[in-house]
Amino acid sequence: MPVPRFPADFVWGVSTSAFQIEGGTSEGGRGRSVWDTFTATPGRVARGENADVATDHYHRYPEDVALMSELGVDAYRFSLAWPRIQPEGRGPANPEGIAFYDRLLDALCEAGIEPVATLHHWDTPQALEDDGGWLSRDTAERFADYAAIAGERFADRVKMWIPLNEPMVTSIFGYGIGEYAPGKALLLDAIPTAHHQLLAHGRAVAALRSAGARTVGTANNHSPVRGDDPEPVEFLDALINRLFADPVLLGSYPEVLHDRLPDGFADDLPSIAAPLDFYGVNYYEPMAVRAPRSPGPLPFELSPLEGFPMTTNGSPVVPDGLRELLVLLHERYPDLPPLHITENGCSFDGIHDTERIEFLDAHLGAVHEAMTTGVDVRGYFVWSLLDNFEWSKGYAPRFGLVHVDYDTLARTPKDSFAWYRGVIERSG
Numbered sequence: 001m002p003v004p005r006f007p008a009d010f011v012w013g014v015s016t017s018a019f020q021i022e023g024g025t026s027e028g029g030r031g032r033s034v035w036d037t038f039t040a041t042p043g044r045v046a047r048g049e050n051a052d053v054a055t056d057h058y059h060r061y062p063e064d065v066a067l068m069s070e071l072g073v074d075a076y077r078f079s080l081a082w083p084r085i086q087p088e089g090r091g092p093a094n095p096e097g098i099a100f101y102d103r104l105l106d107a108l109c110e111a112g113i114e115p116v117a118t119l120h121h122w123d124t125p126q127a128l129e130d131d132g133g134w135l136s137r138d139t140a141e142r143f144a145d146y147a148a149i150a151g152e153r154f155a156d157r158v159k160m161w162i163p164l165n166e167p168m169v170t171s172i173f174g175y176g177i178g179e180y181a182p183g184k185a186l187l188l189d190a191i192p193t194a195h196h197q198l199l200a201h202g203r204a205v206a207a208l209r210s211a212g213a214r215t216v217g218t219a220n221n222h223s224p225v226r227g228d229d230p231e232p233v234e235f236l237d238a239l240i241n242r243l244f245a246d247p248v249l250l251g252s253y254p255e256v257l258h259d260r261l262p263d264g265f266a267d268d269l270p271s272i273a274a275p276l277d278f279y280g281v282n283y284y285e286p287m288a289v290r291a292p293r294s295p296g297p298l299p300f301e302l303s304p305l306e307g308f309p310m311t312t313n314g315s316p317v318v319p320d321g322l323r324e325l326l327v328l329l330h331e332r333y334p335d336l337p338p339l340h341i342t343e344n345g346c347s348f349d350g351i352h353d354t355e356r357i358e359f360l361d362a363h364l365g366a367v368h369e370a371m372t373t374g375v376d377v378r379g380y381f382v383w384s385l386l387d388n389f390e391w392s393k394g395y396a397p398r399f400g401l402v403h404v405d406y407d408t409l410a411r412t413p414k415d416s417f418a419w420y421r422g423v424i425e426r427s428g
């Protein structure tokens, strides 16, 4: 199905993150992050893989910027590595770290590609984790200092800012079930990490605006929750969607989680609900849930979503879930700022990646459908430009429009690269 016409000023982009592509983890004065520690811990990452080299973007960024130029994107969403800019997570900026991002930003501006900078894509400095990490309120204050440094140094070239990528994943996968760094399995006792991240978001918005940032938003991952039993559906919806959206967009928390939040949380809500210029959404798949079949610590259990094609990463392909989500956000949040799809993509193998083209085509169709019903969507960013390090799954899942040979680090555009370039060209 030909991709429908999007507005002429619609933003076409691609996304990546520092830890997943940069490599050079011990170069340029970079400090250790929780993910360096996690990948060095046996049994945490498939096949014992790590991101010490990853796609070597740290050295090959000119080639990657040239690929984006060839692709014709308007914007590139990447993340700054906090441990590269502040190796211990506090104190003065690391000049070599700043210099690396200066080089990258200058190359992007030279190529006419708008930089979209995420301040935190999960690589928290290990030194802060040793002091409690996101379980500690102080980390939010340290994050504000980091945001001020980044704003002062880069706000002249960065077009859009995103303080945190998917705080939900850090809280639930990092502190709740321990599947991601820092690998803690606190279950619902992980919820204070959500509040401290949201406080960090609010503090960073203020720091970035003082530094002259033009446009500030979010990149929250959201999934419509499906199930026949309303109780587990509402609870999971509160846990993965509303816990991270309501405080930012309504200035309140879902009632059902109040007793899990730190004392005095309400005093922080005005700072957390700082007005935004856009609301970024990462979408991959809906979630299905049911009541637990045996007593356990959680009032729900996940259930498989059947009857859909699957990606090589085990995700069901449900394009209409994206339309459903956009309409839900539009209806649920009256003062919702314009939306950007800050991530959407899939893992499939091979250079001739027809399934990826079909996936992106169908999801763009879903976005357009939501727009025709009045949802204000301004841009779309494919995850990802390059195959990269897929966290605890290592390098097996391939999400890139560009294939990466991890032996030679050679980049090879896939069929989806040419397809997306055509979409961008046609949308004019």
Ligand SMILES: O=C(O)[C@H](O)[C@@H](O)[C@H](O)[C@H](O)CO
Pocket: 017, 020, 165, 166, 169, 221, 282, 284, 343, 383, 390, 391, 399
């Ligand atoms: O959404 C996420 O989980 C992250 O932002 C990305 O870092 C992932 O790599 C991507 O989504 C594929 O799973």
